[in-house]
Amino acid sequence: MKKILAVCGMGLGSGLLLRLQAEKALKQLEVEADVEVADIGSARALASGADVVVTSDELAAQLGEVKSQVVTITNFVDLNEMVSKLGAALESEGE
Amino acid sequence: MGQGIESEAPNNLLELLPADAVRMWVTVSDWRTAVRAAGEALTSSGATSIGYTDEMIACVEEFGPYIVIAPGIALAHARPSSSVHRAGLSWVRLGSPVEFGHESNDPVSLVIGLAAPDDSSHMTALSTLAELLSDDAARSALMEATFPGRVRDIIRAHSGADPDGKDA
């Protein structure tokens, strides 16, 4: 099962929003994956265990180099954005 | 998916956002004053102590304006700490929009304040909030609301369809 890491500044609030949206997007894409939330501090370490990292553009820069695919979301309440970006990332991961 | 919530914790959006935590047409000079307004509303509704406001501002200073989660909307919050008495939300509609420095979602017209005593207690409410804001019609209606009562009415009407806030 794929692992997705949703990263935000504090580990709650926007991170949870990302997770909720990611879960909805996964349902739409009919893909199963585990979604976890982390704050930016622990994200770097946890990222190595994830296939895809989802975060905002502001924080992606702070994340730095990670092995996993990084998806940056601009509008956290726009499901279409999440679906298309996450979908593209998962596809390029290869099933 | 949001099942592990204590039954005592208020997880209904409306409960978390009392009438006096909704402030409309607040005039602010910059993003700090905007976040401060959201913090004051949280404090006066009893959800937090004054310190939480500074924590929210510190969060943006440290991590940047990532809290501007959608065009025009900022979700001000800080880590659960001792300044949080209980889970709560505040809603501050600004009189004129304010720059937070976000690349694509500036300027901000609405600051939603969020306080949580721990990581899980507000999950259901947050998911209802996400639902509400993702709904284009509800979001426009909320941005166009002139009075605080109207904001809560829209929330009530929206949550009415999903009484437990469970998402689809």
Add this chain to the structure above:
Amino acid sequence: MDAIVAVASFLVNEILSQPFYLVGLMTAVGLIAMKKRAGEVIGGTLKATLGFLILVVGANTVVAALEPLGTLILGATGAQGVVPTNEAITALAQEDYGAVVAWLMITGFLVSLLIARLTPLRYVFLTGHHIFFMATMVAVVLITGGMNEVTTVFVGAVLLGTMMVVMPALAHPWMKKVTGGEAVAMGHFGTLGYITGGLAGQVIGKGSKSTEEIKVPQSFRFLREPMVATALSMIVIYLVFSIIYLVRVGEATALEEIGGSDAGSFIMFGVLNALNFGVGVALILFGVRTILGEIVPAFQGVAEKVVPGAVPALDCPVSFPYAPNAVIVGFLASVVGGLLGLAFIAVALEDALGLALILPGMVPHFFTGGTAGVFGNATGGRRGAIAGGFINGLLITFLPAFLLKVLGSLGFANTTFGDADFGWFGIAVGNTVKADLFISLVLLALLVGALIGFAVWFQRRYVDTGWVPGGEEAETAPASGGSAKP
């Protein structure tokens, strides 16, 4: 029987005609109607009453601080000098007119909701202190004109309600240009100055670059605090006139008439009064905000039911963030206009028309001049901002001069209403009311009808059609923050 009369008399004389208890009572009614708990009702009622009493303390402070200035100006120039400060004149009026103002304000607010409900003018005026100021001005003008108190409340309410809905509507095309299409209207009684600012921009501003492309020092920011701006301008005014007075009448007379033990302490006495004036204004504002803080939620509850989708009409600083440099340009241009207007009155009109010298009040010039600058910049760039501010400065110097004549004994206070709409509307109503009661009522009804009729026509023809003043580029900014990306 006697007991009933005694009780009724007590209620009317000791409670209902005392403005501070009256506002408390009104607040209580509002809170009870909103089904608040007993504690909240008592707290809110007390707060409203205390707020009013704070206002009274401010008024007394202002009077004491202003008195020597009158003597100074008279001695220095032979004329009555007036520094327009809305807060001060409103607070002064409460002593004699307070109860009427309270009734008029509440009723006027309800009338405005009715008009908004029944016409296409769906605006809700949310700038509480301006509602309070306009209610006061209308009450003073009507009673001075000979109307009795009860008639004043009803007639005044209609006049106030009309203004609260008409002015935002008339400013709306320009306001939309300023905000880039936001659903926020201008709720401030300096609107005549803002519309002329926008028009001036259209006339002379073609091709002029925006004020926002200049580097203007933000050091004028401190003027946004009314207490600071007022104290500063008063210091300047007091110093100027103290020195002129001293030179004219000599040290001995100056010390006798005003105070101090020598020239130095005479001057500092003036400075202290200037600072106290600022204090008084701050107290008045605090009192007003305390009262409004209690009444406003009740207002909102009612407004929501009557006109649910209305456009909020907000305080003028709402426009400032859209063009912060224009605010400063407009303010400075307004002061220049004000000084020129003052010179003109002093030299040409004063004796001819018996006008008072309207000195520049920093608060009116900053807030209304600034807003006029923003409107002028929106349609005509830098030239528009300068022209808008300048014309506004002239307006707020000439209009108050003529307004004084219809304010009765309050026209002899050393302060008056500063913003343009108080001026033109007060003059219009004040002169109408000089006629017979019946004729006055007819004329006022015509005035109201004309204003509403014009506004409705204007709304349909220019606002609802999305007409953009100055044409060309339709605003490309999204309609309101937070709406979905296209």
